[in-house]
Amino acid sequence: MQRIETDVLVIGAGMAGLTAAARSLDRGASVVVVEKADTVGGSARFAGYAWTAPSREVMAEVNPDGDPVLRDALVDGFAGGIAWIRALGVHCAGAVPILRFGRGHQFDTNQYLDECRRRVTAGGYLLTGTETLALRTENGTVTGARVRRPDGTEIEIVSAAVVLATGGFQADRELVAEHIHPRAAEMQLRSNPESAGAGLRLAESVGAATGTSRSGFYGHLVPTQVPFRDSADFVGLSLYYSEHALLFNLDNRRFTDETLGDHLTAMRLLEQPEARGLLVADERVYREWVLGSYVEGAIAVDKFELTQRRGGRCGLAETLDDFAYLPPEWGYDGAAVAEQIRQVNAAGTAVRPARTHDAAPLDTGPYYLIETCPALTFPFHGIRIDAAARVLSATGGTIPGLFAAGSDTGGLYHSAYAGGIAAALVFGLAAADTATEHLSTTTAAPAVKT
Secondary structure, three states, X not given: OEEEEEEEEEEOOXXXXXXXXXXXXXXXXXXXXXXXXXXXXXXXXXXXXXXXXXXXXXXXXXXXXXXXXXXXHHHHHHHHHHHHHHHOOOOEXXXXXXXXXXXXXXXXXXXXXXXXXXXHHHHOEEEOOOEEEEEEEEOOEEEEEEEEOOOOOEEEEEEXXXXXXXXXXXXXXXXXXXXXXXXXXXXXXXXXXXXXXXXXXXHHHOOEOEOOOOOXXXXXXXXXXXXXXXXXXXXXXXXXXXXXXEEEOOOOOOOOOHHHOHHHHHHHHXXXXXXXXXXXXXXXXXXXXXXOOOOOOOOOOOHHXXXXXXXXXXXXXXXXXXXXXXXXXXXXOHHHHHHHXXXXXXXXXXXOOOOOOOOOOXXXXXXXXXXXXEEEEEEOOOEEEOOXXXXXXXXXXXXXXXXXXXXXXXXXXXXXXXXXXXXXXXXXXXXXXXXXXXXXXXXXXOOEEO
16 A cells, blocks of 8 residues: 655645645645545635634624634634735735624635645645545554545555544535434535535544534525525525515514524524525615625625526515415415514514614515525534644543544534634644644655655
């Protein structure tokens, strides 16, 4: 069997993996990156912002059940992550508001990923189309992995550190049903199709601790019956404006405070009958939030027009009385929905569930109706780590030689969300820094093939 020796082995070449690899090279380590797909970048190719909560206090407020150690590490490490992006020569814009509480920076994720890849191919080894079969261990320490190349050749990679960064398990229906919700496997995948739980399974095979099941997922509301054609639809079809609209389930009632954010509403809708609901915006919401950019610098997309063009369930009602003409096959009582809207408009903040951040009435026709369902980007269940990205053992302590970052990890968020790219960046850097802290900072030597 062919054998490769290296300081750091990174399994996965998305945002977290390429960050860890490039940083390890920068710190003088030899690096091998193994990626199952034929290309690198993963779901980060579809992103455009790095953002999170601006302070520990805000993070604790919006994510109270997340691991406090990881919450603080993300907030504390974010500025350093932005500095790292800029140090690689990638333009990163100034901070802008994200959602109702976050702060973040727009940057060219593709330029960043390509720069990391360039550095890896120049100073280390990048093996694409390569499956990781098993982790290598010696006396409880992870010392590398056994991998298989596209032609069937197996390679033993011996390393001082292994970083798991395979992107989560959202593409594995069984894991999604087990750890998110039995109905979660029916959601459209708002992500790359390669992230199918390889990192989680590898970690569990050596006794790693994992996060709490049913801790939620990151995703967004999308129109029902409109399949994604390509990755551009992940943003184009996401109904970010839902936090200013009203959402009704098949029982014709509101079930959550929509103003907390579309990403949270998506989690709540999964638990409702058939995981679908009727999203209602009036003329004000359509003009201000559907036709406007959801965040400064983002391209505005008319979600209603796009849904209509793509054959989704949507309609226009000039008045609330016109809701009575909803197609019966949709399954909603339009008159009952209209009456709920009247009650919300009359009650203001006294309505339940309360609308805490945008209680303005929806009282100006026409009304824009879209039937919606949640789509899955990545789960919150995953490998448990500490602030230094060391993998925790199910029996206590850490697993020597093993690190994890990005969507493979769990515990950071619990039924809450404050940025995915930021977490991949911060803990990718942390994994590299911890894994290479005993090495010199001289120019990295290439991995050794024998």
